[in-house]
Amino acid sequence: MYNSLKKVNRNSIKQEIYDQVKYSLFNNELPLNEFITEVELSNLLDVSRTPVREAMNELVLEQLMIFKPRKGYKVNTFTNHEIDQIFLLRESLEIACVPFLVEVITDKHILDLQTIIEHQSIAAEKNDYYTFMLLDKEFHTYLMEIIEFKLFLKSYNVQHDLSILIGTQGLKSQGRMLDVLDEHNKILKALSTKNTDAIITSMKSHLEKSMRAFKVK
Known part of the structure; x- marks a missing residue:
């Protein structure tokens, strides 16, 4: 019974979140001057906050997003x-x-x-x-x-x-x-x-x- 069910790879969830947010970034769908929180993202994507945080931190490390405590994440802009x-x-x-x-x-x-x-x-x-x-x-x-x-x-x-x-x-x-x-x-x-x-x-x-x-x- 339930033989077809496998454990969900947590990293694949993180990767899917990463890919979706990156697509939105590169397609100019995220407002440049507005912050979005982990809670908002997890609600939008219907996932827990942990993989959202992991995916967003990766985008921050790549300098595609910036993070500010108590505000959330925002699209990075460049001088x-x-x-x-x-x-x-x-x-x-x-x-x-x-x-x-x-x-x-x-x-x-x-x-x-x-x-x-x-x-x-x-x-x-x-x-x-x-x-x-x-x-x-x-x-x-x-x-x-x-x-x-x-x-x-x-x-x-x-x-x-x-x-x-x-x-x-x-x-x-x-x-x-x-x-x-x-x-x-x-x-x-x-x-x-x-x-x-x-x-x-x-x-x-x-x-x-x-x-x-x-x-x-």
């Missing part, structure tokens, strides 16, 4: 100086990969990157900012996967998630999606020729334009 730092770290990591990329990138890798850009184009047509930004992350992280820079990826994922958090606002306010597609295509063209200087130039230009679009005017 222009902090945005400069995020993109400086991204540029440092991405440019460092270029010499290794030109040695191993293949036609299949180029086709994979082209597919990501095509999916981004579809997302842009639908004004699907969330999917567009996730595909943006996939495009950039794939370059590190090609050269198996797993240690780089751990640091890079955090920085790119911060970019996504501020990026959807930049895309909406500046109409950046079509420009990003053009910039990704220029990076792809440079990669296909294995021209190191052209790759670095196109990457730096892309990151500089994204940084300017995301900054508070």
Whole structure:
């Protein structure tokens, strides 16, 4: 009797909460200037407070949320100086990969990157900012996967998630999606020729334009 019932993995509950809140964050569904408490979140998600606290603490550690005692959790926002730092770290990591990329990138890798850009184009047509930004992350992280820079990826994922958090606002306010597609295509063209200087130039230009679009005017 009840043989099909298994213990619920508490970590899976935490992960589901984490994923749902992160989706709301990246889709601009949480008000920027309002706090939400553990009690409110546990009621909304119909779960206990413990996995909510664990999931939210993880988002705080990733700097996607901030926590204030007696107030709760709030979406993190960034100054222009902090945005400069995020993109400086991204540029440092991405440019460092270029010499290794030109040695191993293949036609299949180029086709994979082209597919990501095509999916981004579809997302842009639908004004699907969330999917567009996730595909943006996939495009950039794939370059590190090609050269198996797993240690780089751990640091890079955090920085790119911060970019996504501020990026959807930049895309909406500046109409950046079509420009990003053009910039990704220029990076792809440079990669296909294995021209190191052209790759670095196109990457730096892309990151500089994204940084300017995301900054508070």
